[in-house]
Amino acid sequence: MTPFKLTKILNLKEHEKQKALHEYEEARNRFEEVAEKLYHFLKQKEDYEEQHKQQLHSGIAIQHIRSFQQFMSNLQRVIDHYQHLVMQARQQMELKQLKLVELNVEVKKYEKIKKRYDEMVATQMRITEQKQMDDISIQQYCYRETR
Numbered sequence: 770m771t772p773f774k775l776t777k778i779l780n781l782k783e784h785e786k787q788k789a790l791h792e793y794e795e796a797r798n799r800f801e802e803v804a805e806k807l808y809h810f811l812k813q814k815e816d817y818e819e820q821h822k823q824q825l826h827s828g829i830a831i832q833h834i835r836s837f838q839q840f841m842s843n844l845q846r847v848i849d850h851y852q853h854l855v856m857q858a859r860q861q862m863e864l865k866q867l868k869l870v871e872l873n874v875e876v877k878k879y880e881k882i883k884k885r886y887d888e889m890v891a892t893q894m895r896i897t898e899q900k901q902m903d904d905i906s907i908q909q910y911c912y913r914e915t916r
Contacts, residue, residue: 773883773886773887775879775882776883779879779880779883782872782875782876783876785872786869786872789868789872792869793862793865793866793869795865796858796862796866797862799861800855800859800861803854803855803858807851807852807854807855810844810847810851811848813844817837817840817841818841
């Protein structure tokens, strides 16, 4: 029988799928890294606000309040920046995931075609073997009859 004609395409699609999987994992890792940094800054802001609240109750200098407000303003800019980065990283991760799903579907299609082809080849081989067995049986019968 002839070999499966779409083997090269199947291998190419599997390679593309593995590449897309790698890209998705990188995008997911990038998203997790940026999200962890955002969490760190949000936690830091929360801690500083709590600390400042306690200092206000005990009484602090106005200069300290101004420097704290400036610090919180800078921290908020950093948080806003990381929120934007998280959104971008999430979008990239979702795009990579979509591409991976599409390639996975394509690979499954080619694998299904190959499976059908293999089943057809096996069926044809069984039919051919059965015909050969029938021919051998007929030859043996004819040989016995002529003796």
